[in-house]
Amino acid sequence: MNPKFGVVVFPGSNCDHDAYYSLKKVLDTDVRFLWHKDKEFDKCDVIVLPGGFSYGDYIRAGAVAKLSPIMNSVSEFAEKGGIVIGICNGFQILVESGLLPGVLLKNSSLKFVCKDVYITPVNRETIFTSSINGKKALKVPIAHGEGNYFADEKTMKSLVENNRIVFKYSTPEGEVNDEANPNGSLMNIAGIINEKGNVLGMMPHPERSTDPVLNKTDGALIFKSIIDNLTK
Amino acid sequence: MFKVKVKVKRRKSILDPQGKAAEQGAKLLGFTNIKNVRIDKSIEFNVHSTDVASAEKEVKEFCNKLLANPIMEDYEITMEKVNES
16 A cells, blocks of 8 residues: 655645655655645545745734635544644644644744754654654754744643653754754654644654755654554 | 724743844843833724624634634734724
8 A cells, every 4th residue: 555645735835845755756655735725635644734834924823824725624634533744834733723732932042943953752652753763863954933832831741741742852862952952942842743643743844854865864764654654 | 883903912921032122122222221022913903793792702703713822822802883984
């Protein structure tokens, strides 16, 4: 079975083609674009909400995209257990739509940060991380102005207790500390999952770290985990 | 009809980067007395309805679902009844 991926295209998405390229050319999956105005989509195993500046980030990042017709279907798909991965702006859309808790505030530095960072998979038991194996940390780029994860105490407690923090910013050796935190996120959070474990939101861009020609491929391990889980 | 003004404010505990940048600007301009700058959003619109209760309900829902994110922002609503011309 070749897993079917659908990459949602919102007006202002700009990592949709990167995701498509990685999934098609590098990971050899069956992938198609899905238009945000479509109410329904062809049968897919995985939905990707890509990075970018959907609707110009008007009102708040992700606030208008959550109202796109396709998002109702994405919510239904997620409720039925379908796999959803939101990357960067996709993560912002997931928190705005309520599929994930919390909010992404402006980076504490007040600056847009675009660089390679390391993230450590603190939960390796998810469908997004199970094929990462021995690696202490993954090298993946970030490119965002609003990636500073924040949630109230109750939510944070529940995330920790239920092992829902999947990635934390870390050193290359996997050590989680303040120096490795690029945006001020609470507890160095780079990515979280929902209660069921089928929806992941993350600020770093795994799709920009898959092709060996770019000299970094760690991001592919996240997609590979999904593919392995779907095909095993 | 109601003329509505909504003020969306970040919670005090949440960093307000624009306010912070403006405060730094004030410092650069030599205004040493200016502190605690906060920049809020002000939104104005009309509600074409004659019933106060239903108009209020609609405005609140609009605020909760789009204009403000209750996790990080509070909002204040002021409504003024005007005659439709």
